[in-house]
Amino acid sequence: MEQNQETKQTTKSENWEPRIMAFLCNWCSYAGADLAGVSRIQYPPNIRVIRVPCSGRIDPIFVLRCLQSGYDGVLVSGCHPGDCHYISGNYVARRKFVALRAILNFLGIEPGRVQFSWVSAGEGEKFSEVIKKVTDDVKKLGPASRLVKKD
Amino acid sequence: MGTINEDLRKQAQKLLANKEIDYFVGCRQGTIPFRSAPHAFRTEAELDQLTFDMTCSNNLAQFLHKNYKKGDKIGIAAKGCDARTLIQLMAENQFPREAIKIIGVPCCGVLDQKKIRDKLGGKPVLKYSLPSMEEILSGKKDTLTVEGKDFKEEIKLADVVSNNCLVCEYPSAPLADTFIQEGLKQEKASGSMNWLEKFEKMSSDERWEYFSKQYSKCIRCYACRNACPFCYCEQCIVDDSQPQWFGKSTNLSDTMVFHIIRTLHVASRCIGCGACTRACPTGVDLVTLGLYLDKEIKERFGYTPGLDPGELPALCTYKEDEKQDFIM
Numbered sequence A: 001m002e003q004n005q006e007t008k009q010t011t012k013s014e015n016w017e018p019r020i021m022a023f024l025c026n027w028c029s030y031a032g033a034d035l036a037g038v039s040r041i042q043y044p045p046n047i048r049v050i051r052v053p054c055s056g057r058i059d060p061i062f063v064l065r066c067l068q069s070g071y072d073g074v075l076v077s078g079c080h081p082g083d084c085h086y087i088s089g090n091y092v093a094r095r096k097f098v099a100l101r102a103i104l105n106f107l108g109i110e111p112g113r114v115q116f117s118w119v120s121a122g123e124g125e126k127f128s129e130v131i132k133k134v135t136d137d138v139k140k141l142g143p144a145s146r147l148v149k150k151d
Numbered sequence B: 001m002g003t004i005n006e007d008l009r010k011q012a013q014k015l016l017a018n019k020e021i022d023y024f025v026g027c028r029q030g031t032i033p034f035r036s037a038p039h040a041f042r043t044e045a046e047l048d049q050l051t052f053d054m055t056c057s058n059n060l061a062q063f064l065h066k067n068y069k070k071g072d073k074i075g076i077a078a079k080g081c082d083a084r085t086l087i088q089l090m091a092e093n094q095f096p097r098e099a100i101k102i103i104g105v106p107c108c109g110v111l112d113q114k115k116i117r118d119k120l121g122g123k124p125v126l127k128y129s130l131p132s133m134e135e136i137l138s139g140k141k142d143t144l145t146v147e148g149k150d151f152k153e154e155i156k157l158a159d160v161v162s163n164n165c166l167v168c169e170y171p172s173a174p175l176a177d178t179f180i181q182e183g184l185k186q187e188k189a190s191g192s193m194n195w196l197e198k199f200e201k202m203s204s205d206e207r208w209e210y211f212s213k214q215y216s217k218c219i220r221c222y223a224c225r226n227a228c229p230f231c232y233c234e235q236c237i238v239d240d241s242q243p244q245w246f247g248k249s250t251n252l253s254d255t256m257v258f259h260i261i262r263t264l265h266v267a268s269r270c271i272g273c274g275a276c277t278r279a280c281p282t283g284v285d286l287v288t289l290g291l292y293l294d295k296e297i298k299e300r301f302g303y304t305p306g307l308d309p310g311e312l313p314a315l316c317t318y319k320e321d322e323k324q325d326f327i328m
């Protein structure tokens, strides 16, 4: 995740569009995104996707790294409870996310910047809804500034 | 019944004499004011140096863990937080319950040197005298006297006790083989609620401002990590360079990420001993965020670390039907 030109500019201009990083579990949410794609369901083009094997693979440091490098929002998405292909990956991840959220919120980082969802391989519709919601929320918050690394 | 220190020495002496332990972990007089030093007492002859008072601020369980070798049998004089550290380390399979003889001691908090320094405006202390533990615990005395070049002052103990002690809910070992002078066991302090109230009332902007200010004091010396009994990874993430997860300079963003990660790594394990905060040379507030997370974890998962050597830390386990109100 190098800081490229694109992620570095945080302009507040009229036509500012948020950049959102989405970590999608390979088996459910990524397939859900795929389904949204092949079904031609529309969703905002603000997300960049990183495919991970399981939501349990998402170390909170990935999320922090995105915020540091200037992403305006981060979405973390995995299989519904009970559907994780590694049985308990998303259960353990859920507790980790509780802790991460609590810390970010307490330090004063807007809760809307980091969001979580469960999206299955069959939920193309839901995937697009989730992306719409996250994009709207982050648009309302404006460009990220807290935690963004300025040198 | 003698004094606390007499009883403590007697217990340690008995354990050593009966060869029930290889050594006894406790404190002895240090070389700088207000700090005694952890020591492994191996012979009965040394035991007259064994003391326990408000200057024993080190987490002795951390000292024990650092020195522990498989097969060792060790006795320890444990304040509430020392004992909880031991219990938590047992839950993490660091040593078996049988290896440690826990001698609980009644605690009324430990001194924070930085608070004393600030109170005296940095004037060096040449001599000081603390009331005996018995006098403090029974409420007969609540001040300490400090003396330096042309000054002599009385300081209220409550003003210079560590912050985490002010909110300590377990001043006595929740699990002990013997407890010294049960009658002097202290009540729970107010708990973290009162402490956190002021922060929870702040707006998110105010909290951001507060914590940015705190973390910008950090010089990335990692004394906090070194002092923490739960930072025992052989390779710490802060030392990684391939990949380097966050920068090593004092850039505020990097420093914040370091502190968020450190807090997450000890989440559901930190028992609030305050060793990190006392070790910090620049006085960064490390306790508040930890207390807040601890409270969240207690509320969400009904878990408190350091109480049951058979229970996994909350973040290492899960329940299937858990509240997930924040997940879409």
Ligand code: SF4
Pocket: B227, B228, B229, B230, B266, B269, B270, B271, B272, B273, B274, B275, B276, B277, B290
């Ligand atoms: S994080 Fe600080 S308060 Fe918590 S266990 Fe470690 S040293 Fe003690």
Ligand code: SF4
Pocket: B225, B230, B231, B232, B233, B235, B236, B237, B238, B261, B262, B265, B266
């Ligand atoms: S900060 Fe994290 S990686 Fe480093 S020693 Fe502590 S727990 Fe281990």
Ligand code: SF4
Pocket: B217, B218, B219, B220, B221, B222, B223, B224, B225, B276, B279, B280, B281, B282, B283, B284, B286
């Ligand atoms: S001890 Fe203090 S200055 Fe050193 S790394 Fe920890 S918070 Fe920063």
Ligand code: FES
Pocket: A025, A026, A027, A028, A053, A054, A055, A056, A078, A079, A083, A084, A085, A086, A087, A089, A090
């Ligand atoms: S495989 Fe999808 S969350 Fe574990």
